[in-house]
Amino acid sequence: MSVKTSRMETPPASVSRREADLWNLGVLPILVLGSLSGLLGVYWDISWHIDKGRDTFFTPPHNFIYLAILIVLVMSLYALVRDRRESPLHLTVGRFRLHPGVLIVSVGAALELFFTPADELWHRLFGMDVTLWAPMHLIGVMGLSLLGFGGLITSWIERRLSAHRVRQQLFGYSSLLFAATFLGWSMLFLAEYEFNIPAFPMLWHPLLLAGLPTFTLVLVANLRPVPWAATWTAVLFTLIRGLLAGWLMTSAGFDLAGETRPLIPMLIVSGLAADLLVRRRLPRWQLGFILGVISLLANLPLVEAAKINWHSGALLTGVPLGLALSMALAYLGAAVAAALEPNPVEADRPVEVGRGVQV
Amino acid sequence: MRPFEKRYCFAIGLLLLWGAVLADHTENxxxxxxxxxxxxxxxxxxxxxxxxxxxxxxxxxxxxxxxxxxxxxxxxxxxxxxxxxxxxxxxxxxxxxxxxxxxxxxxxxxxxxxxxxxxxxxxxxxxxxxxxxxxxxxxxGLDSGTPRYVQSVGFAVFGLLAIISLVLISAVLRHVKVRQVGQAQT
CATH class of the missing domain: 2.60.40.1930 (Macroglobulin (MG2) domain)
Known part of the structure; x- marks a missing residue:
């Protein structure tokens, strides 16, 4: 496959840039819905499995997950076909102009295409597996995580392509929303520890709790789609998880969920620290180390209260590895931000766009 | 069938049934x-x-x-x-x-x-x-006959797909970076 970049063209006067974006096409709002639907479905499904036991194909939580998978499949294809703008940021493959953010969502869609039959086959061959970290489940979660990450990249690129101040603000907010859902998907990998039903050693809990939030928080603190972006991302994440908990409690009243509730990780302090430390331009490894320590310390009282046993063996191995992971992900988060915004001075100068969306 | 043959058959039947239950029990x-x-x-x-x-x-x-x-x-x-x-x-x-x-x-x-x-x-x-x-x-908890290595094979598949995804995403982000740097220089 040969990939070449497209040439810039001057936009025809008849084409309104305000109409030629992925928000107006409905792609971004529906992707947000898909990301939230998937998060709701997975947490509800775990709660269902814990207290209500095995289930059938079409349970309410499963339906939310299927909706998320359907959205990621349909919307990535739809956006790739409909978006015909020629900007320097789009990739040209044959007749197609491919939006980089949508391409990332499409990678997630491809993973979902693999996951759906593979998971069914896995269950038929090896029986019911009761862990979120079953290999096929991990592939499915990774695919839906890319919905959040790809949505964030898509929103950011739309912000760069837009020439209108109000539109740029809108894409700044949608970047924030996708960052919060991506943080939600990142933290979903800890769900079994949050429900206190781990099927893997406890050392993974402090390890991943120290490391995983750092990537999103450093990325969004560097991009700064709105002031205090990492803090707002963490606040939105907490709000989403609070609403999910509320939903679980409500549905339990109708015998549609169990009694077991997940712990909600405290990431607001980490978000605040990310915003402050990125402004101070700390070396990335220091940034990652400090954020890892803060994530661990901020959650320690919650972990104690939830009777999750961070025993000495788990801490001795999990904490150093978690801090190392946090440093690596701080590096990666900053590198992704640098790829999206190589020159912060140019951040508000729109990239020129040629032609329009084929409607 | 003579009575003593019936008794033998009954005893052998019981033995086989017990064996079958035992075999089933250990396999389940x-x-x-x-x-x-x-x-x-x-x-x-x-x-x-x-x-x-x-x-x-x-x-x-x-x-x-x-x-x-x-x-x-x-x-x-x-x-x-x-x-x-x-x-x-x-x-x-x-x-x-x-x-x-x-x-x-x-x-x-x-x-x-x-x-x-x-x-x-x-x-x-x-x-x-x-x-x-x-x-x-x-x-x-695994089904009988399921070899233990399936989990490792499954994780290997997951790891492979994760690496392929990361490579593709890196290529896309590298493209965006190169084009933005080019845009800023013009």
């Missing part, structure tokens, strides 16, 4: 360790000590996950605790049973899909004092 659940459970009871609302000794000792410093739930109607949320081994194969949990009555204690160890479960049931008395002893066995 892969056997892990045997467990001896001591519950040292102080009564409801007081710390109760649960000691589990596994034989052969569970190796690899596996943690033991306890899922303790009341079997009475209208009882509260279950209790969940995870305990590392104090010494190889020995696990000790101290826990308050909030109310008297029948309680189930489910235990499991293992990693991922390869989990082993055991269960005992006890009655907690309001003023109970004393030690109860139970013998149990840990049985595998």
């Amino acid at each position: 659940g892969r056997l892990g360790s045997f467990g001896t459970v001591h519950i040292v009871e102080q009564g409801a609302g007081q710390p109760t000590r649960i000691e589990v000794d596994t034989d052969p000792a569970v190796t690899g410093r596996h943690e033991l996950h306890f899922y303790i739930f009341s079997r009475e109607v209208g009882s509260g949320a279950p209790l969940r605790r995870l305990i590392p081994p104090g010494e190889p194969g020995r696990y000790v949990l101290e826990i308050d049973f909030p109310q008297p009555g029948r309680w189930g204690v489910s235990m499991r160890y293992g990693v991922g899909l390869d989990l082993y479960y055991a269960f005992v049931e006890t009655v907690i008395e309001p003023q109970g004092l004393g030690t109860k002893k139970f013998a149990t066995s840990f049985r595998g």
Whole structure:
């Protein structure tokens, strides 16, 4: 496959840039819905499995997950076909102009295409597996995580392509929303520890709790789609998880969920620290180390209260590895931000766009 | 058929039936360790000590996950605790049973899909004092005939797909970076 970049063209006067974006096409709002639907479905499904036991194909939580998978499949294809703008940021493959953010969502869609039959086959061959970290489940979660990450990249690129101040603000907010859902998907990998039903050693809990939030928080603190972006991302994440908990409690009243509730990780302090430390331009490894320590310390009282046993063996191995992971992900988060915004001075100068969306 | 032949046939039939039940039993659940459970009871609302000794000792410093739930109607949320081994194969949990009555204690160890479960049931008395002893066995949760390496193969597939995805995403982001730098220079 040969990939070449497209040439810039001057936009025809008849084409309104305000109409030629992925928000107006409905792609971004529906992707947000898909990301939230998937998060709701997975947490509800775990709660269902814990207290209500095995289930059938079409349970309410499963339906939310299927909706998320359907959205990621349909919307990535739809956006790739409909978006015909020629900007320097789009990739040209044959007749197609491919939006980089949508391409990332499409990678997630491809993973979902693999996951759906593979998971069914896995269950038929090896029986019911009761862990979120079953290999096929991990592939499915990774695919839906890319919905959040790809949505964030898509929103950011739309912000760069837009020439209108109000539109740029809108894409700044949608970047924030996708960052919060991506943080939600990142933290979903800890769900079994949050429900206190781990099927893997406890050392993974402090390890991943120290490391995983750092990537999103450093990325969004560097991009700064709105002031205090990492803090707002963490606040939105907490709000989403609070609403999910509320939903679980409500549905339990109708015998549609169990009694077991997940712990909600405290990431607001980490978000605040990310915003402050990125402004101070700390070396990335220091940034990652400090954020890892803060994530661990901020959650320690919650972990104690939830009777999750961070025993000495788990801490001795999990904490150093978690801090190392946090440093690596701080590096990666900053590198992704640098790829999206190589020159912060140019951040508000729109990239020129040629032609329009084929409607 | 003569009467003594009938008796032989009946005995052989019983033997085969017993063998079939035994074979089915061993195939349905892969056997892990045997467990001896001591519950040292102080009564409801007081710390109760649960000691589990596994034989052969569970190796690899596996943690033991306890899922303790009341079997009475209208009882509260279950209790969940995870305990590392104090010494190889020995696990000790101290826990308050909030109310008297029948309680189930489910235990499991293992990693991922390869989990082993055991269960005992006890009655907690309001003023109970004393030690109860139970013998149990840990049985595998995977279907019979499923080789243990499937989990490793599955993770290898996941790892491969993760690497391919990361490479593709890196290529896309590199393209965006190159084009933005070019745009800024013009």
